[in-house]
Each structure stands twice: as C-alpha cells, then as structure tokens.
Amino acid sequence: MKAVVLLVSLCGLVHGLYRVDPLVSIKGGLIRGVLSSEGYAQFLGVPYAVVDESNPFGASIPHPGFDSVFEAYESNVCPQVNNNVAVGTLDCLTLNIYVPSVATTKNLLPVMVWIHGGQFSRGSADNSGGSPKFLVRNDVIVVGINYRLGAYGFMCLDHPEVPGNQGLKDQVLALRWINENIEAFGGNPKEITIFGESAGGMSVNLHLLSSYEKLFQRAIIQSGPAYTHIWAGEHQNELPIKLAEELDFNTTDVSEALEYLATIDAHTLIKAANDLNKGFSFQGNNILTVPCIETEFEGVDHFITEHPRNIVSPKLKNTPVIIGYNDNEAAPAAELSTEDYYKTFDFGDHLSLEFNFGDEANEANDVVKHFYIGGEEISEDVKLDLADFAADFHFGYPTQRVVDQLLQNGATNVYRYVFSYSGGRNIMKLALNLTSTGAAHADELGYLFDYEYFGEATPEDQIVIDRMTAIWTNFAKFGNPTPETSELLPVKWEPVTKTNQPYLDINQDLSLGARPYHERMAFLGPILQIVWKVPGLILKMKKMFLLYELYRLDSKPNERQRCRTNI
Numbered sequence: 001m002k003a004v005v006l007l008v009s010l011c012g013l014v015h016g017l018y019r020v021d022p023l024v025s026i027k028g029g030l031i032r033g034v035l036s037s038e039g040y041a042q043f044l045g046v047p048y049a050v051v052d053e054s055n056p057f058g059a060s061i062p063h064p065g066f067d068s069v070f071e072a073y074e075s076n077v078c079p080q081v082n083n084n085v086a087v088g089t090l091d092c093l094t095l096n097i098y099v100p101s102v103a104t105t106k107n108l109l110p111v112m113v114w115i116h117g118g119q120f121s122r123g124s125a126d127n128s129g130g131s132p133k134f135l136v137r138n139d140v141i142v143v144g145i146n147y148r149l150g151a152y153g154f155m156c157l158d159h160p161e162v163p164g165n166q167g168l169k170d171q172v173l174a175l176r177w178i179n180e181n182i183e184a185f186g187g188n189p190k191e192i193t194i195f196g197e198s199a200g201g202m203s204v205n206l207h208l209l210s211s212y213e214k215l216f217q218r219a220i221i222q223s224g225p226a227y228t229h230i231w232a233g234e235h236q237n238e239l240p241i242k243l244a245e246e247l248d249f250n251t252t253d254v255s256e257a258l259e260y261l262a263t264i265d266a267h268t269l270i271k272a273a274n275d276l277n278k279g280f281s282f283q284g285n286n287i288l289t290v291p292c293i294e295t296e297f298e299g300v301d302h303f304i305t306e307h308p309r310n311i312v313s314p315k316l317k318n319t320p321v322i323i324g325y326n327d328n329e330a331a332p333a334a335e336l337s338t339e340d341y342y343k344t345f346d347f348g349d350h351l352s353l354e355f356n357f358g359d360e361a362n363e364a365n366d367v368v369k370h371f372y373i374g375g376e377e378i379s380e381d382v383k384l385d386l387a388d389f390a391a392d393f394h395f396g397y398p399t400q401r402v403v404d405q406l407l408q409n410g411a412t413n414v415y416r417y418v419f420s421y422s423g424g425r426n427i428m429k430l431a432l433n434l435t436s437t438g439a440a441h442a443d444e445l446g447y448l449f450d451y452e453y454f455g456e457a458t459p460e461d462q463i464v465i466d467r468m469t470a471i472w473t474n475f476a477k478f479g480n481p482t483p484e485t486s487e488l489l490p491v492k493w494e495p496v497t498k499t500n501q502p503y504l505d506i507n508q509d510l511s512l513g514a515r516p517y518h519e520r521m522a523f524l525g526p527i528l529q530i531v532w533k534v535p536g537l538i539l540k541m542k543k544m545f546l547l548y549e550l551y552r553l554d555s556k557p558n559e560r561q562r563c564r565t566n567i
Contacts, residue, residue, distance in 0.1 A: 042097070206308070223329060
C-alpha cells in the first residue's frame with residue numbers, strides 16, 4: 001500500500017520535507033488527529049477492528065475503513081469494572097498513535113507499540129492517562145492498543161465459537177493494522193518494538209510464542225514473564241452457564257448461554273462477571289481474565305495451544321528482548337496484608353502451582369519455609385521475607401525460566417534488568433502510600449510515561465526518566481539498549497549468555513550485576529526441580545535445613561539470618 005500524508009496547513013519544513021500533520025490518508029480512508037501542546041500529533045481512538053455483535057466473546061473482525069474523515073480526537077476503553085462501577089464500550093478496538101513532528105513518509109521512525117497491563121481485566125490504550133511524551137521526545141512513534149478484557153477477551157471454553165485468548169487475538173489484528181498503515185504516519189513497519197508491563201508484559205512474551213506470523217522486530221517484557229503461574233487457565237465450560245444464571249437465565253447448554261449473553265448490555269454483563277468471579281478467584285487472580293491453552297478446532301484461528309515451556313519458535317531465536325522486573329514487586333502484600341493473611345498464608349498454595357510433590361508436599365512446604373524465614377512463625381514479623389518469596393516465585397523465577405528458554409532456542413540478544421529506583425514518581429508506592437524500599441510492581445511506569453498528578457520531575461527523577469527512555473528507545477532503534485556509552489548512559493549493557501548472565505540495575509545510577517538474586521533463584525529453580533523428581537530427597541533436604549537452622553542460631557544468637565541475597 002502506498003499511503004499519502006496530507007496536510008491540514010503548512011507547518012514548516014524539516015530538512016526540506018513536510019512534517020506529518022494531523023490529517024493522514026491510509027487505505028481505509030482519512031484520519032484527522034490533533035497537535036498536542038508538546039508539538040507531536042495525536043490520533044486517538046483509531047479503530048483497527050470491530051467486535052462481532054452476534055458473538056462478542058469470539059473473534060473480532062478487521063475494521064472496514066471510513067466513508068468520511070475519521071476524527072481521532074478521543075480515546076476510549078473496553079468494558080471493565082473500575083471502583084465497582086462498570087465502564088467502557090465494546091466499540092473499543094482502537095489505537096492511540098503519537099507521532100513526533102520529525103516523522104515523515106521520507107523519514108520513517110521506529111515504532112513502539114504499548115500493551116497495557118491490568119490483570120487482563122482493566123486498563124486502556126491511554127495507560128490510565130499517562131502521556132508518552134518522554135518516549136516521543138526520543139524520536140519514536142508510540143502506539144497504544146486497546147484490546148478486549150475480562151469475560152469478553154478471555155473467556156476460555158472448549159468450544160469453537162469461544163476458544164479463548166480473544167484479547168490476545170485482538171492484539172494480533174492491531175499489530176497487523178500497524179504493519180499495514182503505520183508508514184502513512186511516518187513509522188517504519190520494519191522497526192516495530194512491542195513492550196508492555198504486567199499483563200501487557202505477559203502479552204508480549206506470549207506473542208513471542210504464538211502461532212501467528214511475526215509482526216514485530218523487538219520485544220520488551222516488564223514484570224510479565226509467561227512462565228508465571230497466574231495465567232495458564234483451563235477451559236471453564238461452566239462459566240457462560242453460571243454467568244447466564246447470575247443474570248437470571250437458566251440453561252445447561254453452553255451455546256444457548258452464549259447466545260443469551262450476547263444480547264446483554266456490556267455494562268450489565270461485565271459487572272455480573274466481576275461479581276461472579278469473586279467466588280472463583282485464587283491468589284487474587286480472576287479466572288475469567290487470564291489467557292489459556294486453547295483447544296485446536298479445524299478452521300478456527302488459535303493463539304497458543306501448548307504450555308510456553310514446551311514451545312519452540314523461531315521468534316525466540318531471532319527477536320532481541322529486554323526482560324526484567326522490579327526489586328520489590330510484592331511490596332503491597334508486605335505492607336497492606338492483614339492479620340488474617342498471615343494466619344492463612346501457606347507456601348504450599350504457591351508451590352502447588354508449579355510443583356507436584358505428592359505425599360511429600362508437607363516436607364516441601366517446610367523446606368521452602370526454612371529457606372525464607374528460618375525457624376520463625378508466619379507473622380507480620382517476617383513480612384519482608386514473605387514478600388521476597390512471592391516476588392521470587394511469581395516474577396524472579398519465571399523470568400529466569402524465560403531467559404533460559406530464549407537461550408536454549410539460540411537467542412543472542414537478550415538483556416536483563418532490575419528496576420530498583422525509589423523516587424517521587426513510583427506509581428504503586430504513591431497510590432498505596434507504601435514506605436518500603438525499592439520499587440514495587442508497576443513503579444517504573446512513572447519514568448516511562450508522564451502523569452499530570454506528578455507535576456514537574458525533580459532533578460533526581462528526571463535523570464532516571466532520561467536514562468530509562470533513552471535505553472528503551474535505543475533498543476527500539478538499534479536492537480541494542482546502549483549502542484555507545486555517554487554521560488547519560490555510562491554503562492555498556494551486555495546481553496546474557498548461557499555462561500554469563502549480567503543484568504542492569506536501574507537506580508539513581510546505572511550498574512551491572514551478575515545473576516540477580518542468584519541464591520534464591522538457584523533454590524527455587526534447579527534445587528526444587530531436582531528434589532521434585534527424586535523421591536525421598538525432599539525429606540533429606542528438610543533435615544539438612546533443620547541442622548542448618550540450629551547452626552545459624554548457635555553461631556549468631558542475636559541475629560536472625562534471612563536467606564535473602566540482595567543485588
């Protein structure tokens with residue numbers, strides 16, 4: 001497709017070329033945007049697909065285009081529940097496109113496609129009001145994707161009409177639209193980086209594993225490894241029946257339930273699904289809102305049909321990847337948990353998600369308990385240790401496994417990081433009034449995106465903003481986050497190998513380390529994997545830890561030695 005960039009008005013020349021202005025022509029018609037106060041163009045709410053009204057839980061359809069100029073002035077959100085209020089519309093499969101003034105069809109810029117987080121149940125392309133201006137200033141085009149959430153996006157059935165992962169398939173349609181049309185905005189379709197945090201990061205990881213064609217060149221996974229234990233949902237064929245029952249429609253037939261649910265107002269349905277899910281939740285995760293391993297049906301497109309650990313894909317070898325997480329991911333659990341949380345906390349609940357110890361489950365629970373908290377009782381006194389375990393088990397260890405999988409598949413450009421900066425723009429800590437050290441889950445977003453309620457950045461925060469956005473956009477441009485060192489980026493970030501796994505610690509200063517939390521990762525990974533496979537070994541290991549605990553108490557009676565290795 002040869003697209004033509006049109007001009008609303010003459011706005012000057014950039015190196016002898018007209019810069020992109022807010023009216024763009026693509027194959028599907030004309031799109032008019034607005035100029036931001038920062039000088040870049042914004043095209044908000046640009047549709048890339050439509051939901052099938054007869055089956056809003058199934059595959060979406062590419063958008064047919066426009067008969068008149070589409071005015072891309074406002075963003076929107078997909079149906080979700082925020083603060084116990086249902087919001088959004090099914091007319092939500094849209095993109096927000098942010099274009100620097102230097103972009104033209106003769107000066108194509110790299111493209112960074114943002115996939116938002118929110119447990120696959122909330123969030124939107126505008127990243128909850130976060131402006132991408134920090135990234136756009138580095139001469140990249142930023143595109144945010146809206147995709148279906150909750151019951152509409154992630155109802156997973158053993159049924160050809162709703163096989164699962166519809167939200168991820170929406171993302172595929174969005175990426176296809178971007179590949180076909182972004183050149184009209186001054187973007188290079190051969191230099192597309194997908195990046196996302198939490199559920200968005202997991203989406204990025206799953207795109208590396210999916211059965212679809214490759215629609216991007218680079219990937220950044222922020223606190224969202226696909227090996228985490230919250231996503232691999234199984235088919236729940238009773239869910240549409242239970243959801244229909246929640247809405248006073250009784251049936252035992254899945255197809256009949258789906259047909260009824262398709263007629264229900266989106267706000268009514270998403271609120272009912274949210275209420276229903278409260279009874280199904282485990283470890284705080286909503287089973288209606290997670291990706292799943294799909295059943296293959298003839299003539300039905302699928303996204304992923306086997307567990308990530310079993311997938312071999314050329315995308316794993318040929319795609320440069322940045323992957324990492326924050327150093328205090330589980331800070332909210334550590335600071336906000338009630339006494340009831342500690343009374344009911346069980347290491348085994350977590351372990352059973354990954355390991356099957358059978359008759360030795362109690363012994364395994366004791367071994368892990370001794371590793372993290374020694375002989376202490378589970379209480380608020382060991383909240384930091386429990387937070388370490390939760391972060392390790394749900395972020396650190398899964399990240400290590402993703403890195404290992406990439407290396408096993410021949411990847412040579414994989415970069416690891418840990419974000420540990422605690423400043424004035426740490427989103428989660430500020431929102432929840434957390435006082436712990438380091439960076440909690442999602443805290444890095446305040447240094448990639450600008451939120452109005454932060455105001456002007458302090459000098460300390462600004463240097464972290466400048467460094468992080470330079471690193472991310474360097475990667476989008478060159479596939480290398482530090483192609484050369486400078487005063488801003490004084491450290492050369494090296495990729496991992498099978499024998500050497502450096503990581504970048506992103507703090508007030510940048511520094512390189514080797515294998516983050518390596519003792520804890522070695523315990524959760526190889527040690528537990530071996531113990532699981534060798535009957536009786538877990539009991540011997542339990543005895544070893546009991547002896548070690550006695551030694552620790554005897555050698556340092558006034559100091560409880562926590563088994564934690566800091567960066």
